[in-house]
Amino acid sequence: MKILHTADWHIGKIINGQSLIEDQKFILNKLFDAIKEHDPDVVVISGDLYDLHYPNKEAMVVLEDALSMINLELKIPIIAISGNHDGKERLNYGERWFEKTGLKIITGYDDLMTPISMEGINIYVMPYFTPADVKHVFDVKTIHTHQEATEYIMSEMEQVMNKDETNILVGHLFVAGGESSDSERPLSIGTIETVTANTFNAFDAVLLGHLHHPFAIKSDFIFYSGTPMQYSFSDANQAKGYRLFEIDNKAFKQKFIPIEPRRSFHVIKARYEDVIHEKIEVKNNEDYFHFKLTDMDHVTDPLMKIRNIYPNTLQISRIDYEVAQDEIDVDVHTLSDIEIIESFYKHVTEETLEGIKKDKVIQLLESHLNKGANE
Amino acid sequence: MKILHTADWHIGKIINGQSLIEDQKFILNKLFDAIKEHDPDVVVISGDLYDLHYPNKEAMVVLEDALSMINLELKIPIIAISGNHDGKERLNYGERWFEKTGLKIITGYDDLMTPISMEGINIYVMPYFTPADVKHVFDVKTIHTHQEATEYIMSEMEQVMNKDETNILVGHLFVAGGESSDSERPLSIGTIETVTANTFNAFDAVLLGHLHHPFAIKSDFIFYSGTPMQYSFSDANQAKGYRLFEIDNKAFKQKFIPIEPRRSFHVIKARYEDVIHEKIEVKNNEDYFHFKLTDMDHVTDPLMKIRNIYPNTLQISRIDYEVAQDEIDVDVHTLSDIEIIESFYKHVTEETLEGIKKDKVIQLLESHLNKGANE
Numbered sequence: 001m002k003i004l005h006t007a008d009w010h011i012g013k014i015i016n017g018q019s020l021i022e023d024q025k026f027i028l029n030k031l032f033d034a035i036k037e038h039d040p041d042v043v044v045i046s047g048d049l050y051d052l053h054y055p056n057k058e059a060m061v062v063l064e065d066a067l068s069m070i071n072l073e074l075k076i077p078i079i080a081i082s083g084n085h086d087g088k089e090r091l092n093y094g095e096r097w098f099e100k101t102g103l104k105i106i107t108g109y110d111d112l113m114t115p116i117s118m119e120g121i122n123i124y125v126m127p128y129f130t131p132a133d134v135k136h137v138f139d140v141k142t143i144h145t146h147q148e149a150t151e152y153i154m155s156e157m158e159q160v161m162n163k164d165e166t167n168i169l170v171g172h173l174f175v176a177g178g179e180s181s182d183s184e185r186p187l188s189i190g191t192i193e194t195v196t197a198n199t200f201n202a203f204d205a206v207l208l209g210h211l212h213h214p215f216a217i218k219s220d221f222i223f224y225s226g227t228p229m230q231y232s233f234s235d236a237n238q239a240k241g242y243r244l245f246e247i248d249n250k251a252f253k254q255k256f257i258p259i260e261p262r263r264s265f266h267v268i269k270a271r272y273e274d275v276i277h278e279k280i281e282v283k284n285n286e287d288y289f290h291f292k293l294t295d296m297d298h299v300t301d302p303l304m305k306i307r308n309i310y311p312n313t314l315q316i317s318r319i320d321y322e323v324a325q326d327e328i329d330v331d332v333h334t335l336s337d338i339e340i341i342e343s344f345y346k347h348v349t350e351e352t353l354e355g356i357k358k359d360k361v362i363q364l365l366e367s368h369l370n371k372g373a374n375e
Numbered sequence: 376m377k378i379l380h381t382a383d384w385h386i387g388k389i390i391n392g393q394s395l396i397e398d399q400k401f402i403l404n405k406l407f408d409a410i411k412e413h414d415p416d417v418v419v420i421s422g423d424l425y426d427l428h429y430p431n432k433e434a435m436v437v438l439e440d441a442l443s444m445i446n447l448e449l450k451i452p453i454i455a456i457s458g459n460h461d462g463k464e465r466l467n468y469g470e471r472w473f474e475k476t477g478l479k480i481i482t483g484y485d486d487l488m489t490p491i492s493m494e495g496i497n498i499y500v501m502p503y504f505t506p507a508d509v510k511h512v513f514d515v516k517t518i519h520t521h522q523e524a525t526e527y528i529m530s531e532m533e534q535v536m537n538k539d540e541t542n543i544l545v546g547h548l549f550v551a552g553g554e555s556s557d558s559e560r561p562l563s564i565g566t567i568e569t570v571t572a573n574t575f576n577a578f579d580a581v582l583l584g585h586l587h588h589p590f591a592i593k594s595d596f597i598f599y600s601g602t603p604m605q606y607s608f609s610d611a612n613q614a615k616g617y618r619l620f621e622i623d624n625k626a627f628k629q630k631f632i633p634i635e636p637r638r639s640f641h642v643i644k645a646r647y648e649d650v651i652h653e654k655i656e657v658k659n660n661e662d663y664f665h666f667k668l669t670d671m672d673h674v675t676d677p678l679m680k681i682r683n684i685y686p687n688t689l690q691i692s693r694i695d696y697e698v699a700q701d702e703i704d705v706d707v708h709t710l711s712d713i714e715i716i717e718s719f720y721k722h723v724t725e726e727t728l729e730g731i732k733k734d735k736v737i738q739l740l741e742s743h744l745n746k747g748a749n750e
Contacts, residue, residue: 094469
């Protein structure tokens with residue numbers, strides 16, 4: 001049994017006004033080549049196929065093309081679940097026809113306790129849910145956190161599970177200790193998102209989406225595939241690709257296999273003049289750049305000038321301030337709130353916080369702290 | 376060969392803030408019952424399945440349910456085309472899987488010259504297009520109107536057509552002489568929309584969508600099915616349903632079959648007090664009403680008061696003005712522009728248009744007319 005595991009395609013993603021759709025078509029073609037080469041028994045997509053609940057029409061065409069190339073052209077089954085970025089109804093549209101050719105897109109709760117059996121292996125699918133979803137659907141009033149919601153689902157699954165067989169879980173969540181990046185969106189606001197690794201102990205292997213780093217967690221049975229391409233400057237220098245599992249009863253081998261994108265993301269710290277005179281080391285001028293620049297006080301419209309040379313520059317920061325910021329030398333653990341604010345104020349304005357300004361800050365601070373206590 | 380012909384479902388339609396989705400579910404269930412009863416060889420849906428290019432998720436679920444009940448549950452093929460209200464990419468999403476069970480959703484131009492053959496009959500499908508679409512896709516610079524665009528497509532179709540066989544066209548357009556209603560959206564702005572009936576002479580039968588009245592046109596070979604339910608107050612008292620065709624070589628019988636909606640649309644002219652004291656003749660208080668009311672100068676918040684009795688009142692008009700308007704007795708064909716404006720001004724204000732006001736109107740009128748002449 002061979003599984004190719006991918007996740008977090010985020011089709012339709014736009015960064016700083018730049019659509020990544022051409023990069024996404026490119027990387028999905030590469031992924032298609034890899035699937036053709038490895039010829040897995042199933043492709044697992046662990047959520048966040050789209051970047052938005054309301055994908056634009058171009059994103060829909062790209063997803064349909066990718067799914068049909070794998071499922072109709074190569075005739076390889078697909079198991080996909082919805083992530084926190086996917087709109088369930090939109091991702092799921094057409095599923096009653098899709099399943100006839102082995103393309104399963106699971107966004108609901110009906111089949112949580114009914115694993116998909118392939119080659120004698122049981123694949124449990126758990127689309128993304130909020131604690132409130134689980135509380136509501138299963139009518140369990142005591143659920144408030146992702147941990148509690150996931151524990152509840154796990155305990156239900158364990159009741160139907162045959163532990164002598166090989167059991168795999170496909171999910172979209174944040175395992176505690178995992179490393180997050182700038183390009184994920186919080187799972188839900190105001191709740192602790194993480195779920196501990198041992199929650200999944202009943203499973204032989206867990207194939208996850210949500211965290212974008214392929215090595216987001218160290219575990220011998222829980223794996224993130226990571227995104228197929230870089231999706232933020234915090235992903236710069238990070239390998240991207242997919243995972244390949246070969247499962248033989250309860251034993252399995254797996255490896256991460258990188259794929260080369262159309263354009264990489266780079267963060268480059270340099271003097272403005274060095275960038276503009278191409279005195280920096282860059283392999284491909286067409287890549288995506290975030291330039292952190294010094295010595296540019298005299299420059300007007302730097303983005304336009306830099307884009308003449310590096311057309312896909314997405315961001316420019318002046319880092320004189322940033323460097324200065326590193327120099328704040330206060331120990332926030334030993335200072336009071338107002339002392340921290342005083343230090344910051346002095347650092348930014350080079351003046352002392354005093355008089356009516358200080359009174360106002362204290363007043364705001366107190367009203368804020370009291371409000372928090374009353375909620 | 377039996378065809379059940381329907382069109383203009385407009386799923387997701389909202390009138391004056393009132394979602395019609397529950398009415399649409401109801402009517403699609405009735406349509407499903409009719410399809411089950413007649414057991415046609417194919418169901419033809421002549422465009423405008425959705426009301427909006429970006430349907431909401433509820434609309435998507437209703438469409439998917441309706442299509443799957445007909446196509447998967449009853450196993451009856453469907454031929455559907457996009458209308459001017461449908462977003463091609465959204466309506467078409469999943470088509471590569473749908474066609475495997477005989478659900479064809481045609482939104483593009485690739486197969487215009489390739490009829491679908493069923494029971495020895497050729498069904499040509501022509502999704503809605505603008506003149507600019509045809510000009511662009513077929514690279515014909517001389518096309519500017521719907522008439523020219525349709526003539527071009529017809530001449531191309533005629534070249535591949537076997538006229539000895541039975542040829543049917545499915546389209547979404549406005550045939551000249553057809554009767555339009557308030558609930559259609561213009562096909563395109565700034566062009567004449569209509570296409571003459573004789574443009575379609577090569578076909579044995581033409582099954583259309585766009586006009587909402589099932590008897591919008593008198594023809595022995597061109598038919599509108601009309602909408603399955605009323606979609607505006609201009610549809611009040613209008614029968615709604617579907618058409619059933621029985622085709623035997625080039626001969627065919629067809630009939631319009633009405634279906635009863637969950638709620639009808641009514642326009643009621645009455646005194647406010649008569650409405651509020653239920654002294655008007657109404658079969659079902661839950662129907663949709665547009666009340667045109669007199670004698671209500673003293674009433675505050677009439678909509679709320681009327682909705683206590685007729686909860687689905689969508690519109691209220693005071694018709695004192697409207698009645699007065701009927702009394703204007705001028706022949707606009709014999710009067711000059713300024714004379715028409717003078718009459719209107721006098722009618723509305725009960726004063727004579729004169730002095731600086733009249734000068735200003737003349738000035739505006741002239742500048743407007745000159746501007747038009749220069750464009």
